[in-house]
Amino acid sequence: MHGEVKSRGGWKCRVGRKVILFKKRPGADRKLGTDRSGPGGGRSFFWEVKVKNREIRGPLYAKVTPKVGDGFVCRADTSGINP
Numbered sequence: 001m002h003g004e005v006k007s008r009g010g011w012k013c014r015v016g017r018k019v020i021l022f023k024k025r026p027g028a029d030r031k032l033g034t035d036r037s038g039p040g041g042g043r044s045f046f047w048e049v050k051v052k053n054r055e056i057r058g059p060l061y062a063k064v065t066p067k068v069g070d071g072f073v074c075r076a077d078t079s080g081i082n083p
Helices: none
Strands: 002-004 018-023 030-036 045-048 060-064 067-069 072-074
Touching: 030 045
Parallel strands: none
Antiparallel strands: 002 045, 018 030, 018 060, 067 072
16 A cells, blocks of 8 residues: 655655554554655655555555654644545
8 A cells, every 4th residue: 555645844744754554443443554755756755555465455544643843843644544
């Protein structure tokens, strides 16, 4: 699974962000893996988490952790659920 980190905070809020991929389940959701966003060319910053085929079925979503730097704060965020 892969995606793009988008932010109005500019490149400093896109690069090096920790992204966590989850599988939605009744009760506690299952953490499938993590990655850090990296440059993908141009103004895009991508992440990729390798998962087993059987784990791809079902609703998945990603969370990006907050990032605090010298004079800036990038808030945490959660993607929409991918059925």
